Amino acid sequence: MPESATTIAIAPDQPAPRLLEKAVVGAGARVGELAEADALIWLGKPGDFPKSLPSTVRWVQLPAAGIEDFFTAGVFAAHPDVEFTSAAGAFSHSVAEHALMLLLAGVRYLPEQLRATSWQQREFFPHVGSLRGKTVTIVGAGGIGRALIPMVAPLGAHVIAVNRSGRKVAGAGIPADVETVPADQLGRVWSHTDHVVVAAPATAQTRHLIGADELARLKPSSWVINIARGSLIDTDALVDALTAGTIGGAGLDVTDPEPLPDGHPLWTLPNAIITPHDSNPPQLRLAAFADHVGANVSRFVAGEHLAAIVEPQRGY
């Protein structure tokens, strides 16, 4: 077999992480020096990015999903003829899995069961629920929301995906019968929602997206999961609903304020699960990034459209 003609440089970390080298080779390219490379996988900071690149380099893969700092550093402006891709979507899987964990733990009454030190089968029976036949509304159909849908659907849940456009959410593993609702019609989903997962970006429009009114329209068995940003939920209204028991509970990987201060009522409410924004821990990131790189190298070798292309003129 002839050696692949496509050469990918990995910089500045030397030696390059083995998982990344494996991903490149597994995708049909070879790892080589930047001077002879067709593409660059950049693992460093924006300020350290090379001022000039060899003219052979046509593509640069960046290590982060949010690339504001590369804009600020002028990286895109300095290399107008190079295609840049971010890591957008690469880290969605772990966060979506965390959301599913929080939702299942809540629905199946795990917090109370974990506190028990005696066999309370009859006491717990009425509180153990299931996602089967329930409607899970996922607010935000970006990378995390889209990763979560194929995890929730096999549990027999009906999914309502809420996105800005209301354009039908589709993609690998997403069942055709997923209902999509535009964000400006969010109000009409509550009456047939059992559980909510908040997965939308934090913007002026999404601040307190879940407030007292929305919580009041949920059910005493409803769980509210937030793996996005704390500001999307009105914390005081949530604490009131949890205290009154008008909803089933809340599973929060993000809080407002964050970090959640010692002594905050959310720490001790029996129907609140708090994880300290650890749904995408560092040790899982390299493997997820390597998967993303492997997929993009395969596409690059095949001359296909790359994933997570940066569009500098649009600002992301």
Added chain:
Amino acid sequence: MPESATTIAIAPDQPAPRLLEKAVVGAGARVGELAEADALIWLGKPGDFPKSLPSTVRWVQLPAAGIEDFFTAGVFAAHPDVEFTSAAGAFSHSVAEHALMLLLAGVRYLPEQLRATSWQQREFFPHVGSLRGKTVTIVGAGGIGRALIPMVAPLGAHVIAVNRSGRKVAGAGIPADVETVPADQLGRVWSHTDHVVVAAPATAQTRHLIGADELARLKPSSWVINIARGSLIDTDALVDALTAGTIGGAGLDVTDPEPLPDGHPLWTLPNAIITPHDSNPPQLRLAAFADHVGANVSRFVAGEHLAAIVEPQRGY
């Protein structure tokens, strides 16, 4: 549209549960009196089963998955010309969902996180794992194991299914690349197993299937889940492994002894999750049974092979 000719009686509960009536009608039949029925959905005890049935009744759906008591009561012998179906498989979904919940809660370090009353992101980061890219060995590929596979596979886990025959496990939602291993070769799976779910029946052969030797071959990050019967795991060996930290943890809906007595070390080990055999709580059973009935009525109306047919000559 002409009224369906197929009539199903529901007895002895009067009025019949609405969910069941809906399932029958939704499947294209009508609910009627036993005297004019083509089939009977029996909700009562074995001892109360009618001594004789109208000759029009060709099929009887029983309400339980385990039907030993109907054998003892002579129900099958008294009606040799009637086809009986049990509820085998109907209740697998809830138990499989519970297994997934226990596994995810363990892998993502929920027990320690739930105990926290302060923000410990850096402390928890290294302990939050993911099922992505991990190998989950499911011992027992009956109804529960087969229901669990399509729940675990979308999380990016590789599944090894262990069954008696080693015949390839296939079915709705089960990915084609699921590896099947016969039970007599169970020993060779441990070296590439990350997590184990015990879902096999309790027999003389499966007693202490997971003992000190098997636990010793797992990893410090491995979780052991049991939603089958307590006797399949050697409890003392498990407590030793949990105490020494040679495995990650155990999620147990069933224990040996059961109920787990007050003061047992499993109640307080930080890496053990105990739920008191509540993975299939009563209030979820009617809905699950109604789904099973609906599917079987559809088949009956269409003249197709029914699910969970009782084979009296085989004894189950």
